Amino acid sequence: MKKLSFYLLAFLFIGCSHIDESERLIYVPPIDVQRAVLIEDFTGQACVNCPAASDVILDLQNTFGEINIVPVAIHSGPFAHKRSNMSGPFLSDLGTADGDEFFTHWGIEAQPGVKINRGAPIYDPNQYAAAVQAEMQKTSPVYFEVFKAICDDGKTINVVIHPSIPTTDIDARLQVWIVEDGINAEGGNSTYVQMMGDGSANENYVHNHVFRASMTDNLYGDPYRQGAGEKFLVEFNYSKAVESPWKVENLSVVAFLWNEKDGVLCVSRTKVKR
Amino acid sequence: MKKIFTSVLMLLFAANFALAQTVQFADKSGNTVSDGTTLNVDEGEKDAFGDLLFKTGLYVKVATDETVFVGIDYEIKSMPNGSFRICFPQNCVNRTAVGQYSTDKGSFGATDKKDIQAEWIPEENGFGTCTVDLQVNRYTYNALTKEYNLVESGPKVTVNMTYKDPASVDNLETDQPQETARYNTAGQRISEGQKGVNIVKYDNGKTVKKVTK
Numbered sequence: 001m002k003k004l005s006f007y008l009l010a011f012l013f014i015g016c017s018h019i020d021e022s023e024r025l026i027y028v029p030p031i032d033v034q035r036a037v038l039i040e041d042f043t044g045q046a047c048v049n050c051p052a053a054s055d056v057i058l059d060l061q062n063t064f065g066e067i068n069i070v071p072v073a074i075h076s077g078p079f080a081h082k083r084s085n086m087s088g089p090f091l092s093d094l095g096t097a098d099g100d101e102f103f104t105h106w107g108i109e110a111q112p113g114v115k116i117n118r119g120a121p122i123y124d125p126n127q128y129a130a131a132v133q134a135e136m137q138k139t140s141p142v143y144f145e146v147f148k149a150i151c152d153d154g155k156t157i158n159v160v161i162h163p164s165i166p167t168t169d170i171d172a173r174l175q176v177w178i179v180e181d182g183i184n185a186e187g188g189n190s191t192y193v194q195m196m197g198d199g200s201a202n203e204n205y206v207h208n209h210v211f212r213a214s215m216t217d218n219l220y221g222d223p224y225r226q227g228a229g230e231k232f233l234v235e236f237n238y239s240k241a242v243e244s245p246w247k248v249e250n251l252s253v254v255a256f257l258w259n260e261k262d263g264v265l266c267v268s269r270t271k272v273k274r
Numbered sequence: 275m276k277k278i279f280t281s282v283l284m285l286l287f288a289a290n291f292a293l294a295q296t297v298q299f300a301d302k303s304g305n306t307v308s309d310g311t312t313l314n315v316d317e318g319e320k321d322a323f324g325d326l327l328f329k330t331g332l333y334v335k336v337a338t339d340e341t342v343f344v345g346i347d348y349e350i351k352s353m354p355n356g357s358f359r360i361c362f363p364q365n366c367v368n369r370t371a372v373g374q375y376s377t378d379k380g381s382f383g384a385t386d387k388k389d390i391q392a393e394w395i396p397e398e399n400g401f402g403t404c405t406v407d408l409q410v411n412r413y414t415y416n417a418l419t420k421e422y423n424l425v426e427s428g429p430k431v432t433v434n435m436t437y438k439d440p441a442s443v444d445n446l447e448t449d450q451p452q453e454t455a456r457y458n459t460a461g462q463r464i465s466e467g468q469k470g471v472n473i474v475k476y477d478n479g480k481t482v483k484k485v486t487k
Contacts, residue, residue, distance in 0.1 A: 048366060124378065198389070199391065
């Protein structure tokens with residue numbers, strides 16, 4: 001009887017050891033990267049949970065390479081700030097009217113929220129990796145054979161894009177964006193403070209790949225149609241004046257072809273050269 | 275034998291009781307905010323961007339060694355203007371209308387205590403009271419169906435966030451002491467001023483002789 005009691009009590013007290021999620025080793029199988037992936041990150045300086053999502057995106061870049069992960073931080077929605085509507089001690093202009101238009105157009109409901117290759121919005125950063133890997137394994141029917149961004153006078157950015165001969169018929173739109181890295185406190189009364197997860201205001205936060213402006217005539221891209229195997233003879237040329245307070249040395253250009261049916265077909269990022 | 279079974283039953287009961295207390299609201303210091311509590315907040319503060327916020331001051335904590343999934347159901351019962359924001363567990367959401375809402379669910383570790391960053395942002399001079407009910411719940415997650423299942427309805431609290439109009443009569447404060455009693459020189463209480471010397475008592479404890487002509 002004593003033995004029975006012992007086993008009964010032992011059964012009650014012995015359980016499987018719990019291993020916290022963060023401590024579990026997750027096997028990430030090697031994947032064959034077929035194409036780069038665009039991550040549109042709808043973020044904001046007042047969004048306390050956004051820095052954690054940015055860290056997840058940074059981890060993806062470290063894992064798969066910057067060439068394969070092309071994030072764009074679109075400061076938008078209720079948690080972004082524009083200099084014109086601020087009265088506090090920290091002024092910034094990371095928010096844009098175009099960013100708010102994208103935020104509304106795509107029906108973003110919470111921040112951080114991302115669209116990966118123009119798929120449905122994802123609000124849980126734990127789900128980014130799976131979506132990115134799925135998109136990476138798809139093949140792209142077209143890529144950019146020539147993609148140059150030059151600002152030799154420090155005043156105007158000129159972009160030249162020439163797509164490759166596609167393997168299938170393409171009916172898409174070409175979007176071209178200017179993004180900026182390394183944005184942080186610039187002295188005086190203007191800083192780029194970021195609210196953090198613990199509720200503190202980080203005055204030294206560095207904002208990367210921030211959407212600055214669109215270069216195309218149409219905000220959702222210029223039409224691009226090409227038959228399979230057909231050589232495209234015309235180059236796409238875009239120009240945009242450098243605005244204050246952009247720093248040319250920190251600017252890059254992101255270009256991508258997309259349509260409603262397939263999402264992003266191909267994406268690439270190139271640094272603005274002087 | 276009976277003793278053993280009684281002990282086992284007691285252990286099971288205790289374990290069950292502990293499970294029922296898994297998710298809790300807390301204040302900044304970690305003190306538990308119990309079920310049914312009503313909090314009144316009438317002090318706002320400006321954030322780094324110059325926005326005036328009235329914070330609920332609520333945190334979520336869990337009383338278990340295991341990682342659990344937690345979410346909050348909340349109802350904005352009244353909001354005269356502005357918006358109500360909540361940043362829990364991994365997103366930030368801005369609500370501009372009254373109604374019932376739920377946050378996403380997220381995993382929570384045993385030692386975690388997270389500010390839910392729930393606050394009312396009234397419009398400029400948008401005086402009034404925003405009332406919100408919040409309930410924290412525990413879920414399990416089915417990885418196959420990718421669905422969360424409610425396993426525990428935790429405590430529910432009400433928060434009234436009031437932006438007081440400084441010009442309102444209710445909020446007027448005066449430094450002038452108020453008269454509480456008046457006497458004549460014979461020490462008899464009088465209801466109003468009389469000619470001659472009046473002895474006037476004030477609510478600040480002072481007594482003053484006043485001459486009325």
